Amino acid sequence: MQAFLIGLQFLTRICVVKQTVWTEEDFGKSVRFFPLIGAVLGCIYSVVAMMLLWFLPSFGIFIPHHLTHVLFVAMPIILTGGIHCDGFMDTVDGIFSGRDRERMLEIMKDSCTGAFGVVAFVLLMMFQYGAVSDVPMEDLPVALFVMPIISRMMMVFTITVYPYARKEGMGKAFSEYTNKKTLGVVFLYGLALVLPWGANALIAVLVSLLFTMCFCNYVTKKIGGVTGDVYGAVCTLCELLVMIAFTCKIPF
Template sequence: MDSFFIGLQFLTRIHVVKQTVWTEEAFGKSVRYFPLVGLTLGLVYAAAAWCLTAAPAFLGWEPPVHVRAAVLAVLPFLLTGGIHCDGFMDTVDGVFSGRERERMLEIMKDSCTGSFAVVSFGILLLLQYAVLLDMPAGVVPTAMLVMPVVGRLMMVVGISLFPYARPEGMGKAFGRYADRKSCLWVTAYTLAILAVAGWQALLSAGAAAIFSCWCGRYVTGLLGGLTGDVYGTLCTVSELIVLMVYLFTYSAFF
């Protein structure tokens, strides 16, 4: 359980057990529990979505849909401390800078944020808000439950299937304890969890996996591997993909 709590403390602001000393092995093995960390977040998101959608119906009152969408769009950033969004912005700054490999890695490591990253994050947040605004109220809790589970599974995919771009760093510890065999095991139990949520959850995982494999190959071609920032990008964009799958499949089939 130590590895799970390390993953929970590292990826979220939910600190059930305060751990100040992490061994490299425990930190590396926490990758295997990333989807369970996502499930923990998903339960919180789903509870919040239910309180803003289904629960008010019992009282004969419904909160403004724009407020509901805004709260649910911002909630993931509050509970994760924006760690994955920071990775997304750093990745955009570096990968699309048009520079050489080493310069791209330097840009991604720089604490300063470029205008392109800010604009890209604004677009991402706007899309997430728009999708939540257009999504039927009854679908929102399930989509919010599935979203972080799939996002953290895609992080495991990136860590396990692609090399690490830097000689040292956070991802190096992850890579030592997350090989393709462990990726299969993590994928198997995550798909079992998603199957309970229904076919849309499995479809969204498939769509996110296609994006993650393409993105992983593209960035590896530029940088020679992935970094912690790219892992955050896989998670963030995959979460948006999940929401879009739920919106569009509901519109098409229901």
């Protein structure tokens, strides 16, 4: 339970019990709860969506759809404190800098965000808004529920399968206390949470998994592994892919 609360406090702005002392073991073991933490976020996103799209309109209260879509895009940033977005921007700055391995790692560790990262993040948000806008209204609560679960399943996949590129770092604890058994358990209960929601959810899992493998293979060739920033990039990009998957109409 402590590991779950530590993971919840680290990955989100939800603080049930304030944890001030984190051991490396507790921090690392929180990985097994990442999709469950995603489910907590997904419940919040889904409830907000149902209130804005169905509950309030039943009382004659209509929020402009552009504003609701902006809120749906902003919620993951607000509730996570932008931690994954920061990782995404740092990854883009480093990996696409065209420098050698050591310099890439230095750039990714730099607290300042470069032009590549800013431009990439703006484009990411534009694509995310477009995807949210194109998801059928009746499917949005489901899409918003499974989105953080699937994206965090892919984080666990990245942590387990790919080596950590640095000798030390915050993400190294995740890597050291995660194994294939953890990955199996995570995918087992993650899929149990996701697959009942239909064909779009299955497609979202498969597309996200394929992308994660291709992206992490590319990054590993560049820097010899992955980092905590790459974990965040995988999470953020898979959230976009999940929303895109729900824009598709499946005839079964």
